[in-house]
Amino acid sequence: MPAPDRPIQASPEPGGTMGFHTFDPASADRLEDPTRFRFLSREELLQALSVPKDATVADLGSGTGFYTDEVAPRAGTVYGVDVQAEMHERYREKGVPGNVRLVTADVNDLPFDDGDLDAAFSTMTFHEFGSAEALSELARTLSPGGRLVTVDWSAAGAGEDGPPRAERFDLGDAASRLADADFRVCRGEERRETFLCVAVAP
Numbered sequence: 001m002p003a004p005d006r007p008i009q010a011s012p013e014p015g016g017t018m019g020f021h022t023f024d025p026a027s028a029d030r031l032e033d034p035t036r037f038r039f040l041s042r043e044e045l046l047q048a049l050s051v052p053k054d055a056t057v058a059d060l061g062s063g064t065g066f067y068t069d070e071v072a073p074r075a076g077t078v079y080g081v082d083v084q085a086e087m088h089e090r091y092r093e094k095g096v097p098g099n100v101r102l103v104t105a106d107v108n109d110l111p112f113d114d115g116d117l118d119a120a121f122s123t124m125t126f127h128e129f130g131s132a133e134a135l136s137e138l139a140r141t142l143s144p145g146g147r148l149v150t151v152d153w154s155a156a157g158a159g160e161d162g163p164p165r166a167e168r169f170d171l172g173d174a175a176s177r178l179a180d181a182d183f184r185v186c187r188g189e190e191r192r193e194t195f196l197c198v199a200v201a202p
Contacts (some may be wrong), residue, residue: 039064061125
């Protein structure tokens with residue numbers, strides 16, 4: 001297993017991206033704003049994940065590790081997955097917990113074996129990777145019954161925060177895409193600006 005300051009590097013398809021766009025690393029300081037907890041508190045995230053202390057968890061679109069840091073003390077190994085190496089550089093400047101491994105990869109090409117992950121989560125990044133290919137890859141790398149927790153900007157939201165509404169999914173879109181990848185959605189909530197969806201891998 002690589003040291004936390006030596007990211008795993010996957011080779012995405014030429015021209016591949018996580019989705020409509022990725023977050024500008026020049027604005028990465030905004031990812032450390034504690035007011036982000038108003039969209040998803042640490043307690044709600046941990047309750048939705050509901051993993052044992054020895055679990056292997058992936059943060060999809062981990063950025064500077066804002067939510068990765070909240071999960072790390074409560075899991076065995078956490079993979080911070082981001083397609084932008086610049087985000088990992090910012091995370092290393094902040095300090096990476098000892099049980100966090102940085103993975104530079106697109107979600108549709110994850111460098112994990114089948115069933116490697118006990119759980120995965122994404123916070124405000126599903127709109128960047130929510131393709132059939134990426135969800136099939138998550139179904140492959142999650143263990144049977146492993147949880148996928150998704151909180152993202154909703155197309156049904158007010159549009160006052162986050163990306164343009166045209167670049168978002170709503171809860172129904174997300175649930176439908178997950179079902180097409182054989183996930184079982186066990187919880188879904190629309191909020192004022194975001195949605196939360198908890199699904200179980202096949």
